[in-house]
Amino acid sequence: MSGVALIIASALGVGLTALAVLLWALNSGQYDDPDGAAERILLDDGD
Amino acid sequence: MNLALRSADMADDLSRHLLPGDDGNCQFEIAVKGARCANCIAKIETGVRALAGVSEARLNLSTGKLTVGWKRGAASPHAVLRRIRDLGYEAQPFDAAATLSSGEQEGRLLLRCMAIAGFGTVFIMGLADAVWYGGGDMEAATRQSLFWLAAAVAIPITFYAGQPFFLSAFRALRRGNANMDVPISAALILSLGLSLYQTVQHGTHNYFDAAVMLTFLLLIGRYLDYRLRSRAQGAARHLLALQSLLARRIRPDGDLETVAARDLAPGDRLLLASGDRVPVNAVLEEHATEADMSLVTGESMPQPFAPGEAIYAGAVITGAPAILRATARVEDSLVADLARLLEAGQQSRSLYVKLADRAARAYVPLVCGLALAVFVGWLGMGASIAVAATNAITVLIITCPCALGLAVPAVQIVATGRLFQRGVFVKSGDALERLAEIDLAVFDKTGTLTTGVPALRNAADVSPAILEQAAQLARASRHPLAQALAAAAGPGPVAPGVRETIGMGLETADSARKLGNAAWCGLDPGAHKGGMWFCRDGAAPVHFVFHETIRPEAGAVVAALLRRGISVEMLSGDHPMAAAEIAARAGIAQWHAGVGAREKAARLQALKAEGRHVLMVGDGINDAAAMGLAHVSIAPGSAADVSQQASDMVLRGQDLTPLVEALDVARKARRLVLQNFALALLYNLTAIPLAALGFVTPLIAAATMAGSSLLVTLNALRLSLAGKP
Numbered sequence: 057m058s059g060v061a062l063i064i065a066s067a068l069g070v071g072l073t074a075l076a077v078l079l080w081a082l083n084s085g086q087y088d089d090p091d092g093a094a095e096r097i098l099l100d101d102g103d
Numbered sequence: 104m105n106l107a108l109r110s111a112d113m114a115d116d117l118s119r120h121l122l123p124g125d126d127g128n129c130q131f132e133i134a135v136k137g138a139r140c141a142n143c144i145a146k147i148e149t150g151v152r153a154l155a156g157v158s159e160a161r162l163n164l165s166t167g168k169l170t171v172g173w174k175r176g177a178a179s180p181h182a183v184l185r186r187i188r189d190l191g192y193e194a195q196p197f198d199a200a201a202t203l204s205s206g207e208q209e210g211r212l213l214l215r216c217m218a219i220a221g222f223g224t225v226f227i228m229g230l231a232d233a234v235w236y237g238g239g240d241m242e243a244a245t246r247q248s249l250f251w252l253a254a255a256v257a258i259p260i261t262f263y264a265g266q267p268f269f270l271s272a273f274r275a276l277r278r279g280n281a282n283m284d285v286p287i288s289a290a291l292i293l294s295l296g297l298s299l300y301q302t303v304q305h306g307t308h309n310y311f312d313a314a315v316m317l318t319f320l321l322l323i324g325r326y327l328d329y330r331l332r333s334r335a336q337g338a339a340r341h342l343l344a345l346q347s348l349l350a351r352r353i354r355p356d357g358d359l360e361t362v363a364a365r366d367l368a369p370g371d372r373l374l375l376a377s378g379d380r381v382p383v384n385a386v387l388e389e390h391a392t393e394a395d396m397s398l399v400t401g402e403s404m405p406q407p408f409a410p411g412e413a414i415y416a417g418a419v420i421t422g423a424p425a426i427l428r429a430t431a432r433v434e435d436s437l438v439a440d441l442a443r444l445l446e447a448g449q450q451s452r453s454l455y456v457k458l459a460d461r462a463a464r465a466y467v468p469l470v471c472g473l474a475l476a477v478f479v480g481w482l483g484m485g486a487s488i489a490v491a492a493t494n495a496i497t498v499l500i501i502t503c504p505c506a507l508g509l510a511v512p513a514v515q516i517v518a519t520g521r522l523f524q525r526g527v528f529v530k531s532g533d534a535l536e537r538l539a540e541i542d543l544a545v546f547d548k549t550g551t552l553t554t555g556v557p558a559l560r561n562a563a564d565v566s567p568a569i570l571e572q573a574a575q576l577a578r579a580s581r582h583p584l585a586q587a588l589a590a591a592a593g594p595g596p597v598a599p600g601v602r603e604t605i606g607m608g609l610e611t612a613d614s615a616r617k618l619g620n621a622a623w624c625g626l627d628p629g630a631h632k633g634g635m636w637f638c639r640d641g642a643a644p645v646h647f648v649f650h651e652t653i654r655p656e657a658g659a660v661v662a663a664l665l666r667r668g669i670s671v672e673m674l675s676g677d678h679p680m681a682a683a684e685i686a687a688r689a690g691i692a693q694w695h696a697g698v699g700a701r702e703k704a705a706r707l708q709a710l711k712a713e714g715r716h717v718l719m720v721g722d723g724i725n726d727a728a729a730m731g732l733a734h735v736s737i738a739p740g741s742a743a744d745v746s747q748q749a750s751d752m753v754l755r756g757q758d759l760t761p762l763v764e765a766l767d768v769a770r771k772a773r774r775l776v777l778q779n780f781a782l783a784l785l786y787n788l789t790a791i792p793l794a795a796l797g798f799v800t801p802l803i804a805a806a807t808m809a810g811s812s813l814l815v816t817l818n819a820l821r822l823s824l825a826g827k828p
Contacts, residue, residue: 079215091165099141
């Protein structure tokens with residue numbers, strides 16, 4: 057039983073971490089311009 | 104010159120476009136047209152950042168919006184706009200009120216909901232699997248705690264991530280009608296309630312996983328649909344922002360001032376140079392000139408205008424600079440007239456009911472009635488209320504239009520993606536549905552079937568030596584007819600010392616050779632209209648006649664449409680002679696010439712009344728109203744702004760061929776959507792009896808739900824796999 061609890065707790069932890077990262081990316085505007093992101097990788101300098 | 108005139112910034116106080124930021128910064132948002140690639144991003148961003156005072160500049164390539172920031176007062180919005188235009192892009196400030204679009208927020212909310220529902224689906228599926236596979240060996244207490252854990256995760260997630268459906272269902276119910284979101288919301292809430300009841304009662308079946316998975320799958324469909332709409336709306340907003348016009352007004356004291364076209368009043372005197380677009384209906388006051396009326400009337404050749412004649416808004420001055428007196432305000436001018444006609448047309452089109460909505464209207468009452476029948480049936484056979492309710496709710500869950508919700512957006516996103524690659528820009532999803540239904544294609548002539556560039560017609564009647572002599576003059580000019588003549592003669596030298604008199608013609612330094620209009624060569628302009636005249640000392644003048652060049656692919660496109668069982672018609676504002684020739688060369692038997700914007704719209708109304716489903720292909724301002732009235736409309740990339748705005752699809756390039764492909768893809772997409780409906784129906788037909796009889800377990804519900812959604816998505820993807828539709 058304690059093993060199951062451990063597994064569930066860690067699964068929940070990993071899942072929530074991934075979710076938090078995704079929501080952070082979303083709120084910081086990283087999904088606002090998918091087309092631009094695809095092109096910007098071709099730019100040489102950091103501008 | 105044209106670009107500068109088409110902006111409203113100089114006359115406008117731009118400070119209302121500035122958005123206040125933090126620490127005394129302000130932001131300025133600009134619609135940039137023409138940016139497509141990494142180079143454009145670099146060019147625009149570094150160019151704008153190089154301006155004194157500008158602290159940040161970021162271009163969003165997906166929406167075409169450039170956001171520029173600076174310390175309040177450190178830079179001017181005019182300088183930023185000028186810089187972007189100098190770089191070769193069209194730029195226009197976004198209206199601050201229109202910019203805070205609900206669209207972007209909607210997209211973010213949908214993505215956030217989707218992420219949360221996706222997490223919930225995976226997590227609860229893990230718990231549910233444990234119960235399904237290990238349920239028999241599991242202690243009741245363990246199973247119970249797993250159920251409670253699932254409840255703790257599923258209930259908040261479903262209520263948060265399902266809010267797009269709940270809100271939409273609520274709005275529909277308050278208006279007294281039902282949409283697809285009503286059974287979805289009912290199924291979500293009831294399955295959570297039933298599962299909670301089962302958990303409290305120490306039952307073995309619950310549907311927490313089904314509720315979360317349903318939310319997730321439906322959100323995918325909803326997000327695809329949103330992406331399609333936002334792309335279309337972005338294009339439309341762009342066009343609107345780029346449409347304001349400027350005019351140069353002559354003040355009573357003779358000075359020039361630049362004002363926005365909407366501030367012009369009847370009686371104002373305007374100065375227009377060659378290349379300027381006439382902003383309002385006006386009367387020519389000084390100097391005879393020529394104007395290109397192709398966008399207004401569809402006539403292909405520039406028309407001469409004498410003082411006192413009326414010129415309509417939308418004409419482009421091609422001859423000598425002219426002074427015009429305005430006779431109407433912008434909103435009363437022809438363009439505004441057409442815009443109003445256009446609006447009326449689009450209102451009538453909004454009556455079109457999308458396939459998905461048609462399915463929903465049939466589906467909702469059916470499913471609700473079925474669930475009720477199951478409930479009453481079980482009660483009638485003596486079952487307890489709990490059992491009857493459980494089976495009725497199971498029917499609702501299993502029939503929940505999960506596959507239906509994905510069936511249409513999945514096909515449309517694949518279809519528009521495929522067409523986008525081929526150079527067809529689809530502005531709304533239902534445009535494809537409408538395109539699949541057409542039985543008649545109506546083409547405009549000038550600029551649509553033809554290139555709009557004139558070509559020399561009677562080269563064979565003129566001796567090569569004379570043609571070459573004329574071409575030596577013509578090569579020095581940028582006038583479209585002169586360029587056509589030069590093109591017909593091929594490359595060669597320019598005569599020394601050629602002088603050009605705008606609106607008249609060209610001559611050599613010693614006036615021995617002259618090329619120009621009839622008056623230029625000393626002929627009576629009343630008796631000799633059109634074309635160009637070439638005269639030399641002592642010889643009779645030679646007449647050059649021009650005609651339009653038909654697009655090379657026009658004949659093939661018309662033939663391809665006819666092969667697909669679609670009749671083709673041509674409506675042209677040009678003279679019958681010119682129209683007949685182009686119609687014959689394009690293979691169009693049915694045509695009308697000399698029809699103005701109103702007649703075109705009337706013709707479309709008449710065809711509509713006959714019950715025809717018409718595709719209108721046109722590019723001019725004079726086509727816009729007709730395009731608004733058509734069942735579906737397509738504009739070539741060279742079309743006037745107002746026509747692009749009126750159309751459902753825009754071809755990216757000059758080539759008409761993608762039009763045929765668009766039709767094929769639209770028809771195929773319609774077939775796939777119907778197939779998807781059939782698949783979803785088939786699934787429901789097998790699942791409903793099982794659910795009604797009480798045989799469905801949560802495992803079966805989850806498997807069939809995921810299976811049918813996967814099936815319709817894969818079916819939609821066939822559209823992109825197929826080489827030729």
